[in-house]
Amino acid sequence: MWLKSIVVAFVFQAVLAGLVHAAGPFGTIHVGNWNGGAYTNDSTGAFSHCAASTPYANGVTLLVGQDSNNAWLLGFANPAFRFKKGENLTIDVTFDGQAEARLFATAFSEVMVSAVLPTTVARAFQKASLMVAVARGTPFQFSLTSTAPLVAAVTNCVARVKADGLDKAGDFTKVAAKPQAAPDKQAPPAASKPGRGKSGTGFVVSANGHVVTNNHVIDGCVGDIKGNLTGEAAMVLRVVSSDANNDLALLQAPSTTTFKDFARIRDRSIRSGDSVIAIGFPFHGLLTSDFTVTTGIVSSLSGMRNDSRFLQISAPVQPGNSGGPLFDTTGQIVGVVTAKIPVLRIAAATGNIPENINFAIKTGALRDFLDNSVVPYQTAEPKGGSRPPTSPATRGPTRC
Numbered sequence: 001m002w003l004k005s006i007v008v009a010f011v012f013q014a015v016l017a018g019l020v021h022a023a024g025p026f027g028t029i030h031v032g033n034w035n036g037g038a039y040t041n042d043s044t045g046a047f048s049h050c051a052a053s054t055p056y057a058n059g060v061t062l063l064v065g066q067d068s069n070n071a072w073l074l075g076f077a078n079p080a081f082r083f084k085k086g087e088n089l090t091i092d093v094t095f096d097g098q099a100e101a102r103l104f105a106t107a108f109s110e111v112m113v114s115a116v117l118p119t120t121v122a123r124a125f126q127k128a129s130l131m132v133a134v135a136r137g138t139p140f141q142f143s144l145t146s147t148a149p150l151v152a153a154v155t156n157c158v159a160r161v162k163a164d165g166l167d168k169a170g171d172f173t174k175v176a177a178k179p180q181a182a183p184d185k186q187a188p189p190a191a192s193k194p195g196r197g198k199s200g201t202g203f204v205v206s207a208n209g210h211v212v213t214n215n216h217v218i219d220g221c222v223g224d225i226k227g228n229l230t231g232e233a234a235m236v237l238r239v240v241s242s243d244a245n246n247d248l249a250l251l252q253a254p255s256t257t258t259f260k261d262f263a264r265i266r267d268r269s270i271r272s273g274d275s276v277i278a279i280g281f282p283f284h285g286l287l288t289s290d291f292t293v294t295t296g297i298v299s300s301l302s303g304m305r306n307d308s309r310f311l312q313i314s315a316p317v318q319p320g321n322s323g324g325p326l327f328d329t330t331g332q333i334v335g336v337v338t339a340k341i342p343v344l345r346i347a348a349a350t351g352n353i354p355e356n357i358n359f360a361i362k363t364g365a366l367r368d369f370l371d372n373s374v375v376p377y378q379t380a381e382p383k384g385g386s387r388p389p390t391s392p393a394t395r396g397p398t399r400c
Helices: 002-011 013-019 119-127 147-164 343-350 363-372
Strands: 026-031 034-040 047-055 061-067 072-077 088-095 099-109 112-117 130-135 138-143 201-204 210-213 225-229 235-243 248-252 275-280 292-300 310-313 325-327 333-340 358-362 393-399
Touching (some): 026 047, 026 147, 034 147, 047 072, 047 147, 061 147, 072 119, 088 112, 088 119, 088 343, 119 147, 130 343, 210 363, 235 363, 248 363, 275 333, 310 333, 333 363
Antiparallel strands (some): 026 034, 034 047, 047 061, 061 072, 072 112, 088 099, 088 130, 099 112, 201 210, 201 393, 210 248, 225 393, 275 325, 292 310, 310 358, 325 333
């Protein structure tokens, strides 16, 4: 019953606001683009769950909740869905192209399905930056942002409502800090332990040291974000702005640092079949400490489900390439590498192994993002005979 109230509150709020009978939300959950609160059972009026949702450009609203028994649930809603109420179906989910799970979902209305998340899947969701869900052979891609603080806020909501009641519902986003245990003098500090933090790639777009990367690379980072050009000492980068919807983030080097070399954005649209070059730092700490170069072509001028914000490219990319520059053969930026298709999950859903399917954010979205961030950048017409610049490709954020 409680899932019905989420659909009304989040999916059709503007249309059916006058018909909402379920109470809620009580209090607020606001993390990034996620919004929600505490809700009651439609029939009894008793507290039933806490939840939050966010809409995606693919038309699907993703819903994450935890009920009063501490069970996690994941819901998918779309006015274009056509399910039979009570219908059961499987949803295969893949996180960052690696972790895989099969969910058993139930349609609570024509436009929404929900599934209980096993603890291991809930943890994978919390840590992932990209989720692909396949239902009835149709894949849906979700760039996951702010999921770690979201899960913490939802958990906090359930605990506080169960302890204090709905009358004291407030801002559940503010999670009380846990007291830190006394440090173990024999153990090295956490930052020095290998494998901590996240890594990615970025590139400099201004003489003032503005660095472009993916939002999912820096999302959830606590503490310093560090990056360095090849062969140079790491520097602390500050976050200037971010755009979770288009998966872009802008960082800046210290004001004492100036850059003679920075990337120029191609002023002419790229075409299907044009050659492209991706530069980045995949599997940082495992492969070479220098950047790697891969080549391919523009396979399509749109991404998953005809998303026109993205290019589909055949140049191989791996974890750690995220946020890296995509060049044309004359050295101009034509995109920002953002994701690769989850090969194992698509193979399981279709019976075929996809090859050389990766994605980059187009320069139109990049330029709009830089304009909105009031960052000076340069454009250029492609010229023959030059090589793609390597100095604007910066490792980082290597650790956060």
